[in-house]
Amino acid sequence: MKCRHCKKNLNIKFLDLANAPPSNSYLKKEDLKKPEITYPLRVMVCKNCWLVQTEDYANAEELFDDEYAYFSSTSSSWLNHASNYCEIITQKLKLSKDSFVVELASNDGYLLKNFVKLGVPCLGIEPTKKTAQVSRDLGVEVKEVFFSKNVALQLVSEGRKADLIIGNNVYAHVPDINDFTEGVAVLLKSNGVVTFEFPHLMELINKIQFDTIYHEHFSYLSLISIKSIFSKFGLKIFDVDQLGTHGGSLRVYGCLQHANHKISNNVEKILNDEIEAGLMNKDIYENFQIKANNIKDTFVQFLLNAKYDKKVVAGYGAAAKGNTLMNYAGIKRDMISFVCDAAVSKIGKYLPGSHIPILDPKVLELNHIDYLIIFPWNISDEIIEQNKALSKSGTKFVTIIPDLKII
Secondary structure: OEOOOOOOEOOEEEEEEEEEOOOOOOEOHHHHHOOOOOEEEEEEEOOOOOOEEEOOOOOHHHHOOOOOOOOHHHOHHHHHHHHHHHHHHHHHHOOOOOOOEEEEOOOOOOOHHHHHHHOOOEEEEOOOHHHHHHHHHOOOOEEOOOOOHHHHHHHHHOOOOEEEEEEEOOHHHOOOHHHHHHHHHHHEEEEEEEEEEEEEHHHHHHOOOHHHOOOOOOEEEOHHHHHHHHHHOOEEEEEEEEEOHHHOEEEEEEEEOOOOOOOOHHHHHHHHHHHHHOOOOHHHHHOHHHHHHHHHHHHHHHHHHHHHOOOOEEEEOOOHHHHHHHHHHOOOOOOOOOEEOOOOOOOOOEOOOOOOEEEOHHHHHOOOOOEEEEOOHHHHHHHHHHOOHHHHOOOEEEEOOOOOEEO
16 A cells, blocks of 8 residues: 555554444444444554555545434533634634634534634535534534535635634544645635644554544544645644643644744644654554553453453443444453443444444443443543542443553
8 A cells, every 4th residue: 555645655564453343333223133344444654754544445435424423512521622722713813704714524513603603704514414414503504525625626716715724633534635635725815724633643652542543534643744744735834732632632733835924833842752752763653563452451351350250341432432442352242231422323323343232321320330431531531520420339430541540
């Protein structure tokens, strides 16, 4: 396979998680009787531009279909994060009723609804039908399509160039990262700004967050790789924020090369941090597999011990993270009875691969649970606070990444 960005041959192996179904392809009861499609989940590294990427097996249309069930608004902490961003960026860029904001992969309107309230014209680009409709119900204009250079050209022909383009946790989901980035450059006004937020590869490696790897994430991003991609299409990075979201993320601020945004010292600092961490050295990638295997083995041993001790184990959060971990570890319903999730769209369905049922969190109040495994560890504090009453009845909370902890 050749690199998605620079087209050089890929020859550094990062991680092999064997075969698994797409992590967000939740099953209905009738689907349990049908064959389930799985794809190899292998990740490689480009030694030329240092883009970390999955091997090509599934296409975007198969992964982000009408049944795609990720809704951003189910997390209160993420809603607060989005609201704070909108307030800050509106002031920073002096956005007004005369501005135009575009969000790429706007999901259920969790972010753009804030611009609607502020009176700033905005447009969401969102290919998944169910989330797009929720967004429209909030008063957000949505174009139901995958973003591309052609979509950007269409908007430009309509006189709709953007003062601000937002991409929160979408850049990693893009199969054709070159076309996507070129589309951003086309759509930006001459002094417009693009902000991308994404989980930071350096944190993924340092904290062994291998459960954030799944088919829907085509790329795993560093500032080193994004700088290379931006540069090819006439964009530059002028600032970077380090965020605590998703276990450690970056928010990059980009603009056209000729724009007059001053480059912050943060850019050079984080580039140097990545180099010092070894992100331009193949050894750090080739040594990652054994670390992931150790976490997987510890997780399986914990579940086996709980099973032998006749303990009741359930999960919280029907998240892609958990599906990656459980499918790699070969976990089935005999080890985890059920998983709870607050998203109505998931309740009553089954996890892909493991076929563990997804139940309403209310069942936790009706059943004694010895161990509750929190799969979306990035919001574990929020989940523990929401379920603190369970501790009084003896339930212990468990997180797996970066090491197994019983709380």
